[in-house]
Amino acid sequence: MSMRDFPKLELHLHLEGAAPPAFIRGLAREKSVDISGVFGADGGYAFRDFGHFLQVYEAATSVLTTPEDYARLVTAVLEESAANGVIYSEVFLSPDFCGGSDVAAWREYLHAMQEAAARAEARDGIVLRGVVTCIRHFGPERARAPALCAAETAGAFITGFGIAGDETAGRPRDFTWSFDLAREAGLRLTAHAGEWGGPVSVREAIADLGVERIGHGVRAAEDPRLVDQLAETGVVLEVCPGSNVALGLYPSWQRHPIQTLRERGVRVTVSTDDPPFFRTSMVREYEELARAFGWEAGDFLEIARNALDAAFCDADTKGRLADRLKDHPT
Template sequence: MTFATMPKVELHLHHEAAAPPSFIRQLAQKKKIDVSDFFDDEGNYSFRDFGHFIQVYDGATAPLTTPEDFRALTYVALEETAKTGVIYAETFLSPDFCGNCDLVAWKEFLAAIKEGADAAEKDFGIVHRAIVTCLRHEGPENAIKAAKCAAETADDYVVGFGMAGAEMMGRPGDFAYSFDMARESGLRLTCHAGEWGGPEMVADTLRDLKVERIGHGINAINDDALVDKLVEDGIVLEVCPGSNVVLKAVSGWDDHPIAKLRDRGVKITVSTDDPPFFHTTMTKEFENLNRVFGWDRPDFDALNTTAIEAAFCDDKTRAAIVKRLEAAKND
């Protein structure tokens, strides 16, 4: 079995940023929206650095304005993800992009997204669950609105709450109320930290937001005591190596701390973050980890096991995915 056909579990994928460039360009053309500044001459997303990436992200997703847009996006994004062997994916959904955090509008968008996910599961076999995210750079008050949307729609499909966006704006504690609200509704919690901030950002996030997973978290490697705490508390890192390399959060694949973190006993998963933006897929992530660190099938089986154990889905869904992973080991 090749890395391409190996079944995979992905936990860190931004919903809007999984849109193929061609899908966005066609939608923009249909709506007569000029998005040309966000693509290179070959039609790919184009940005200079992380700050510019945020601008391009917002601009390129501007054509996504209606529930039907998001239904279509969900189907095509999950189709592309399934092509790389992913059988279970959790994606980050932001109410900011789906009705500006208006609860009534959010429910309409969410229903359409669920339709797209159901169709993708039927056609491609990929199981999808949603993690509602607030955007850090929109501030704590807006985060409360996003958390309310999450809490009001928590079910077997909307399974988690988290925070993405510009990591260095504000402190984790500023958003504690939102995370408390989500937790009380039964949602499980994750948060981006330690991609750009140092280990203290990871430590503050764990202390103030009480999450069980950390998005990225790679700079934890710079604090031995924090690494020990991650191991002791069973905190799972949603690591996105290709993303970190492209955005220069690390100097290159050889410098990425994923292997050191895993060797220390930290629970590691691998995801693509924003795959078409970073010219990556789950298959390419596996291939690069094999090339640079020598990881092979047993290592990736272990990654999948960690990921599905850390997934926010219900036990019935988890058992079904585990069964599919186990069956593939015999192929």
């Protein structure tokens, strides 16, 4: 089985975090901006720990300042995803980085990104949808503007709302206003939790924000009762094993809890999070999981079907994607 050819659906991908280093370097060069400090000797992104990763991430993002920049970014990211066999992707989009969360400016950025996504779909067959995120460590008051941007542009392309950033900043209940607004606008909900915040952060995100998916969520494995709750309620985990290993959350792929969670009945999916930062790709995720746990085509098809069921897209799109999964031999 070719891991590259296997059809993949990715639910947890930060658009700026997926920017190839060469793309960011080139953009910085065009704008005469010095961001050399974000790169290592090999030309890739360099950071010491999670806190430093957030600083490097925001420094790299600082060169993305116009709708055209984001259109070019979408093109670059989707080319890489399609080359890894991804047929459907949901990207986290932060209005904080796109016009300062001003609704009018956000619409301009969004229009540019949608046009780039449409060109990529016509060229490579990859389908893109957007999940707007507020940034947790920016605080709950500042989260209201991105939520408004999401609510004002909810539709066929913007289909979800979530929260990203430093899990240790504040509590999920601090952001209920923003999530209530997004829910009332018809958006589907997800939240980063259970990575650095531990099992309690997963419980709180579900109870206080009413999310149907959890970004990461792997620390739930430390609480058997929470694992049972996830299995019983069908809350889906957007698992990013390569990210977790790269950031030192687990010492190796073999020690990652994704297989344990699956065995306990939790619905898991596989994504790359911020692939160039963590030196990964969807192909590498699949290859490492096959090596670590002996996963075969049937296992990866189950993962893809979990992602399809949990995807924040309309029924017609899901039908077309389901047909593409059926066409792949197991």
